[in-house]
Amino acid sequence: MQPSSQQALVLRIDAKVCHVEIGGETRQLPLAGKLFEDRSHEKRPLAVGDRVLLDTTGRAIDAVLPRSSQLHRRAASEGEERAQVVAANITHVLAVASVASPPFQPELVDGILAAAARERIPASLVLTKIDLAPDEAKRWSAAYAHAGVRVLATSTAEGHATEDTLRELGVLLHQNRTVVSGLSGAGKSSLLNTLVPGVKLRTGSLNHIRQGRHTTTHTELLALPGGGHVLDTPGVRNFHLFCTGSQELQFLFPEISTLLPSCEYRSCLHADEANCAVRSAVERGELAASRYRSYRTMLRHALEAEDPTAQPGRDSGRGGGRRRPRRR
Ligand SMILES: Nc1nc2c(ncn2[C@@H]2O[C@H](COP(=O)(O)OP(=O)(O)OP(=O)(O)O)[C@@H](O)[C@H]2O)c(=O)[nH]1
Ligand SMILES: [Mg+2]
Ligand SMILES: [Zn+2]
Structure with missing residues (x-):
C-alpha cells in the first residue's frame, strides 16, 4: 500500500498535467479539479516551485503546502484582479534585461524588482548582451548601482563572454533557488545554458523575437549539479504589481x-x-x-x-x- 501524504516538488506545469519530482524520480500528474477550489485570487492553483502533497494513490495532487515565498504579478485578466504566481519558494530573483536587441525596458525591470522587494526576496539585475552596446551597459549599471541594486553586466557571446560576472552569477545560483524573469529575447535561457552544465534549453533567433514570439513557453525548475535550483521562465512584456497600495x-x-x-x-x-x-x-x-x-x-x-x-x-x-x- 502507498504511504499517505507523500511530498513532491512541482517542476513544470502544462495545460493538463503537472511534472513533479518525488524521491529523485519525475512523475506526471493530472491537474485535478479539487485544487481549483481554493486560492481564488490566483489565476492557477499551483506554481512551479510549490511543494505538494499527493493523495494515498500517489497519482493525484491533494494539497499545496504553504509557501515560504512567492514572486507574483497581476494577471492579464478581465474583471477582478488576479495574481499570477511566477515562482514559489524561491530565495532569489534575477531580473534579466538586455542592453540592446531588444532594448532595455526600465519599467519592466523596475516591476520585477519591486515585486521582489514587496515579498522581501533578495533581487539582482543581470544586464545581458553587453557586447552589443557597452555604453548602454555602463549607463544602466550606474543607474541601478545608485539605486542600491546589485548589477551583473554579462555577455555570453562567443569571444565576448564576461568570465568574472558569469562566475559571480554561478556562485549566486548555487547558493539559492533563483527565478529568472525578463523580456522575451533578453537572453535568459542563453545565460542558463552557459551557467548550468549539461543543460540545453532552447534559445530563440532574433527573427523569432521580432515577431513577438517566446522561445521558452513553460516555467521549468532545474536542479544544479553543484547545489541550488534555477527556474527559467517564458518572457514577459510587463510586470504589474498585484494589489499594491x-x-x-x-x-x-x-x-x-x-x-x-x-x-x-x-x-x-x-x-x-x-x-x-x-x-x-x-x-x-x-x-x-x-x-x-x-x-x-x-x-x-x-x-x-x-x-x-x-x-x-x-x-x-x-x-x-x-x-x-x-x-x-
Ligand atoms: N550578442 C549577444 N546575443 C545574445 C547574448 N545572449 C543571448 N543572445 C541571443 O539572444 C537571443 C535570445 O536568447 P534567449 O536565451 O532565447 O532569450 P530568452 O530570454 O530565453 O527568450 P524567451 O525564452 O522567449 O523568454 C538568441 O539569439 C541568443 O543567441 C549575448 O550575450 N550577446
Ligand atoms: Mg528562454
Ligand atoms: Zn515627496
Whole structure:
C-alpha cells in the first residue's frame, strides 16, 4: 500500500498535467479539479516551485503546502484582479534585461524588482548582451548601482563572454533557488545554458523575437549539479504589481523611501505635492529619472485601483485631510 501524504516538488506545469519530482524520480500528474477550489485570487492553483502533497494513490495532487515565498504579478485578466504566481519558494530573483536587441525596458525591470522587494526576496539585475552596446551597459549599471541594486553586466557571446560576472552569477545560483524573469529575447535561457552544465534549453533567433514570439513557453525548475535550483521562465512584456497600495509603493524603491523624511508632507506620494524631496532629487539628477517614471506609473495604477471613479490623468488621489505637514 502507498504511504499517505507523500511530498513532491512541482517542476513544470502544462495545460493538463503537472511534472513533479518525488524521491529523485519525475512523475506526471493530472491537474485535478479539487485544487481549483481554493486560492481564488490566483489565476492557477499551483506554481512551479510549490511543494505538494499527493493523495494515498500517489497519482493525484491533494494539497499545496504553504509557501515560504512567492514572486507574483497581476494577471492579464478581465474583471477582478488576479495574481499570477511566477515562482514559489524561491530565495532569489534575477531580473534579466538586455542592453540592446531588444532594448532595455526600465519599467519592466523596475516591476520585477519591486515585486521582489514587496515579498522581501533578495533581487539582482543581470544586464545581458553587453557586447552589443557597452555604453548602454555602463549607463544602466550606474543607474541601478545608485539605486542600491546589485548589477551583473554579462555577455555570453562567443569571444565576448564576461568570465568574472558569469562566475559571480554561478556562485549566486548555487547558493539559492533563483527565478529568472525578463523580456522575451533578453537572453535568459542563453545565460542558463552557459551557467548550468549539461543543460540545453532552447534559445530563440532574433527573427523569432521580432515577431513577438517566446522561445521558452513553460516555467521549468532545474536542479544544479553543484547545489541550488534555477527556474527559467517564458518572457514577459510587463510586470504589474498585484494589489499594491499607493502608500506602500515608495517602500519598494529604497532610494525613494530614504528621502521620505525630507518631504514636507508626511503622506507625500511624491507626485505633485509641494516641497517634495523626491522630485527635487530627480531635478538635481540625484535620483534616476527612469526609476521615478516607473514609480509614477505604478502609483497611477495603484490610485486608479483604489478609486476607480477618479478622473483619468489625475495622478494623485490623496485626501486633503491626510495631508499633514511635518512639524519642523
Ligand atoms: N550578442 C549577444 N546575443 C545574445 C547574448 N545572449 C543571448 N543572445 C541571443 O539572444 C537571443 C535570445 O536568447 P534567449 O536565451 O532565447 O532569450 P530568452 O530570454 O530565453 O527568450 P524567451 O525564452 O522567449 O523568454 C538568441 O539569439 C541568443 O543567441 C549575448 O550575450 N550577446
Ligand atoms: Mg528562454
Ligand atoms: Zn515627496
